[in-house]
Amino acid sequence: MSEKILLKGNEAICEAAILAGCRYYFGYPITPQSEIPEVMAKKLPTVGGVYLQAESEISAINMLYGAAAVGVRAMTSSSSPGFSLKQEGISYIAAASLPCLLVNVQRGGPGLGTIQPGQADYFQATKGGGHGDYRLLVLAPNSVQEIFDLTVEGFDLADKYRIPVLILADGALGQMMEAVSTEVKPALQVEKPWAITGRNGRKDTNVINTLSFDNDASEQTNRDLQAKYAAVKQQETRCEEFYTDDAELVLVAYGITSRIAKSAVDKARAQGYKVGLVRPITLWPFPSAELLRVAQTAKAFLVTELSTGQMIEDVELAIRCQKPVHFYGRTGGNMPTTDELYQEILKIVAEGGK
Structure with missing residues (x-):
C-alpha cells in the first residue's frame, strides 16, 4: 500500500x-x-x-x-x-x-x-x-x-x-x-x-x-x-454513477456538491426511495450519452450546484427534454446541507417527479 x-x-x-x-x-x-x-x-x-x-x-x-x-x-x-x-x-x-x-x-x-x-x-x-x-x-x-x-x-x-x-x-x-x-x-x-x-x-x-x-x-x-x-x-467523456439502474429520481452534481448529493442519495435509499446520482467528471465533454441512457428509466432529474442553475441546460439537452429537470442550488458562498437536498428529494417524490 x-x-x-x-x-x-x-x-x-x-x-x-x-x-x-x-x-x-x-x-x-x-x-x-x-x-x-x-x-x-x-x-x-x-x-x-x-x-x-x-x-x-x-x-x-x-x-x-x-x-x-x-x-x-x-x-x-x-x-x-x-x-x-x-x-x-x-x-x-x-x-x-x-x-x-x-x-x-x-x-x-x-x-x-x-x-x-x-x-x-x-x-x-x-x-x-x-x-x-x-x-x-x-x-x-x-x-x-x-x-x-x-x-x-x-x-x-x-x-x-x-x-x-x-x-x-x-x-x-x-x-x-x-x-x-x-x-x-x-x-x-x-x-x-x-x-x-x-x-x-x-x-x-x-x-x-x-x-x-x-x-x-x-x-x-x-x-x-x-x-x-x-x-x-x-x-x-467521463462520469460516475450511483444507483442509477433502478432510480426513478436522478441527481446530477459535480465537484464538492456531488459529495453532498451522494450523502442525500444514501439517506433517501436508506428510507426506501429509488434515488440515484450521476456525477460528471468531464464537464466538457459532458456525459450526454450516459444521461440519455439513464433517462429511459428515470422519471425526473434534480440538478444541484453552487449557482443559480447553469448545468441545467446541458442536462436538458442530454436527455432531450424527455423528463422534468428540477433544480436546487445555493449561492453567495453558501453550500447546501445533506438534509436540504434530502427534503428536496422528498418534495419531488411526493409530486411524482413532476
Missing part, C-alpha cells in the same frame, strides 16, 4: 503538477487559490523550474502562451474574477493548439463576490469563455485525491490532444485537507515537432500565430479544431 500524506486541495495541485513534469508556473495570487502560487514559488526552484508572479492575470496567461509554444509543461491558476481576465489569452492558446494546464478554484460571484466556494463559472468553462469556436477539456474533481490525479492526467491529456485543459475546482476543495497518495505513472511522452525551439535541422523555422488573412485557411483551422474536439468527445 502506498504511503499517503495530508494535503490541502491547492497543495495537491502543486505536488501533482511538479511530479507530472511541470517546470513553469505563471500566476497571480487571489483567494481561495493563493496557496498554489505560494507553494510553486517555494518548490519549483528546487527542481530546476521557474516560478514567475506576473503583474496581472492578463500577463500570466500570455506568459503561459509563450512557455507552451516552446513545448514545455507549464500551467497557470486563478479564481473566478482573475480567471475571467485570462479569457482572451486562453482563446489564443486554443487557436494555436498549445498544450497547457489551467486551474480555476472557483469562488462566489458575480463581480468580486465572496472568497467562499462557488460553481458559477460553469458556463465560462464549458462554453468557451473567450471569443471564437473553441473548447477546453474541463475536469471536475470532487476530492483532494482526485484533484491530484486529474492534475497529473490533465498534463497528459493536454499533450495528447494539443489543447489547454482546465481543472475546475472550488474554494471548498481548494482549502479542505485529505490524505492523498502521490504515486504517479510515467508522464506521457509526446514528440513536439511544432514547438518553437529553433530549426533543429529543419529547413524552416516554426512559427506559431493565430492571425490569418486567408479566409479558407482560417476556416480550415476551425475545422481542424472541431475534428480534435470530436475525438476528445469520443474518447475522454
